[in-house]
Amino acid sequence: MVRDYEYVQRDGKEIMRIAARGRDVLTHPMINFGTAYTHEQRRALGISGLLPSGVMSVYEQIKRLYRQYLAEPSDLARFVFLSGLQDRNEILFYRLLSEHIEEMLPIIYTPTIGRAIQEYSHLYQRPRGVFIDIDHPEMMEQSLLDYGRSPDDVDLIVVTDSEGILGIGDQGVGGVAITVGKLSVYTAAAGIHPGRALPVVLDTGTDNLQLLNDEGYLGVRHSRVRGERYDEFIDNFTTTAHRIFPHAMVHWEDFGPANAHRILARYRDELCTFNDDIQGTAAVVAAAALSAVRRSGVPLRDQRIVIYGAGTAGVGISDLLVQLLTDEGLTPQQARAHFWALGSRGLIVEGSRMRDFQQPYARSQADVADWEAANGGFGLAEVVRRVHPTMLIGCSAQSGAFTEPIITQMASYQDRPIIMPLSNPTSKAEALPGDVLDWTDGKALIATGSPFAPLDHHGVRYLVAQANNALVFPGIGLGVITSRATRVSERMILAAAKAVAAASPSDAPGASLLPSVSELRSVSAQVGLAVARQAVAEGLAEVIPEDDVQAISDQMWRPEYPEVEAVESL
Incomplete structure (x- = not known):
């Protein structure tokens, strides 16, 4: 494999050894330093006549770029601007991002990236990532090799099938943008080398009729493949990726609820795999819960926890909190007794319809024998009235589900109720933190999924915790x-x-x-x-x-x- 450059460490310093010359230097984002190249470097690389004569430091480059960024008219335009910079000069992109991470994270990641994914086929410029479609499984290995990485060159693979993108669902091939965005956060936050990571989209079709009827759509043009053929495709990818890149962690991203838990359970004990929607969400919410429990003065083993939206994320959160409770000496059965999980049909009860991964949290018929059902199930208001929860976690994407009567009733039972409306974007949040503070007279301990500005309540400034997987x-x-x-x-x-x-x-x-x-x-x-x-x-x-x-x-x-x-x- 012909290589244009390589990184080496020498005497504690990073050295970029570059074999490319002329325009090839300026077309590769990892070796295009633009106007930061000195005149001596320009002569050595054959680019003296390809750049203006001025030599700029990285600080001067950043100042210029930040002014351009601020001049963009919308968040989506800022996303396109940053993506273009990443395609031109990757080091400069990450330097700009790292110096303005709080401001720019919502642009390169949630929530703006959701809009960019929806517009992917229309915004399409320089492709990033590996595109593998289910209609050509024989191309799996070649597609991965075409990215130009050797077995020891990849530490991390982020892969999606795009069925459960953020709060917007099935987005077909456009989901590749979430894998690119996720890897950008890995690099900006944890310093994962951008040259050692691989974004992958598995295009199994889409059930999004708007995409299928869009003549500009770039993905496979048929409905989603499911069942045995889908499972064989996932298994082919997993085994092929592990064989080619044996040391890489596979990060599963935004798979649909029917597949996410199943795929993680299938491979987690065989390979180095991780699902951020299940495990990452669980970890950051568990961190918020631990902080809130400490402040509330009510030990975790005395908490009564209602999960409103017991899907992929909700059950993942429950599973990790159960692990925390078992570490405190409870059996798994005793730990799960602290949870009341609600799905789309209300409280999950034995004998009702549920997914396999929800079954451990089903309440017995005896638990609800004297409860009042509505529309064939037990809703959130009834659960709160009967359970007197200390912690309420929302993963439902149901805007306004945590109503004032529900929150005030919960606060009447608890000195410091723990309330987490986690659904993204803000338009789908179960409640707004300002309302929760007002309804509880400032007593609630709050974490949200979306970022919110600080709030003032009775002379106290509240900083709202964002349970951000990042x-x-x-x-x-x-x-x-x-x-x-x-x-x-x-x-x-x-x-x-x-x-x-x-x-x-x-x-x-x-x-x-x-x-x-x-x-x-x-x-x-x-x-x-x-x-x-x-x-x-x-x-x-x-x-x-x-x-x-x-x-x-x-x-x-x-x-x-x-x-x-x-x-x-x-």
Whole structure:
């Protein structure tokens, strides 16, 4: 394989050895430093006449780009601007992003990326990622190899089939943008080297009729393939990817509820795999719960927890909290007795319709014998009235489901009710934090899925915790890569949750339950260290560093222009 460049470490410094010359240097985003190249470097690389004469430092480049960014008229336009920069100069893209991470994370990730995914076929410019479709399974291996990476060059693969994209559902081939966005967060937050990560979309068709009737749609033009053929396709991908890139963690992203738990359960004990929608969401919500429990003064084993929206995320959250409870000495059955899970038809009760992964949380008929049913099931209001929950977690995408009567009733039972309307985007949140504060007279401990500005209530400024998976998944990847873990265990996910909770702010009135997104890099390092140590403790690590703190630091790539060495060949 002909290579244009390579990174090497020499005397503790990163060196970029470049064999490309002329325009080829400026067309590759990892070696295009643009006007930052010195005149000596330009002569050596044959690009002297291809750039204006001025030499700019990275700081001057950042200032110019940030002014351009601010001039863009909309969030979607800013997304396109940043994507274009990433395609031109990847190091500069990550430097700009790292210096404005709190401002730009909602642009390159949720919520703006949802709009970009919907418009993918119309915004299409330079393709990023590997596109594998179910109609050509024989091309699986070649498609992965075409990305130009050798077996030791890939640490992380983020893959989606695009059926459960954010809060907008089936988006067909456009889901590739979520894998690119996710990897951008891995790099910005945890320093995962952008050259060692692989975004993949598995195009199995789409049931989105709007896409199928759009003549500009770029994906496979038929309904989603399901059943045995789908399972064979997933198995083909998993085994092929592991064979070609044996050390890579496979991150499953935005698969539909019918497949997400099933795929994770199928491969988690065989390969190094992780599902952010299940495990990442669970970890960050568990971190918020641990912080809230500490502040409420009510131990976790005394909490009564209602999960409103017991789908992929809701059950994942429940499973991890059950693990925390069993660590406190409860049996799994005793731990699950602390949960009341509601699906689309209300409270999940034995004998009612449910998915396999919901069954452990089904309440017995005896539990609800004297309850009042409505529309054939038990709704949230009845559950709150009967259970007197201490913690209410929303993953339903049902806007306004946490009504004032429900919240005020809950607050009448608890001094510090824990309320988490987690659904994204803001338009689908179960309640707004300002309303929850008003309805509870400032007593509620709140975490949300979307970002919210600080709130003032009776002279106290409240910082609203955002249960953003970006606080967790980058550090999990960092810990796995540093230790070269062969599996991602439940206890590694638990270690991540505890690390985020430990990094949470003080218990002062109005303080957030979770760290700020502005602290992502620090938090990711702490999560990575905890995950790596847990991997070692469980015997899952192939690499056991003598100094794990230094190993984590060394693993974190920094968006800085390296020293350049022009070479004839590699």
